[in-house]
Amino acid sequence: MPDEQDLHDKTLGELAETAHREGIPFVAHMSQSELVEAIEQQREANELQSPRPRRADEEPTAGRPTPTS
Numbered sequence: 001m002p003d004e005q006d007l008h009d010k011t012l013g014e015l016a017e018t019a020h021r022e023g024i025p026f027v028a029h030m031s032q033s034e035l036v037e038a039i040e041q042q043r044e045a046n047e048l049q050s051p052r053p054r055r056a057d058e059e060p061t062a063g064r065p066t067p068t069s
Helices: 011-024 031-048
Strands: none
Touching: 011 031
């Protein structure tokens, strides 16, 4: 993924957006180097995390379009 290779070249705003996409909600207090490290660590954690269990009331969406906002 190109995102991983160029984290050090991103602006603070771009890093904040990337952090939010990876699941890091609060980044305002972080420096650029802290954001890069947090994103890398979160990506590792996301890879190791098993998929969330499905709830009984969830319907399978395979083959069906999902509503867009």
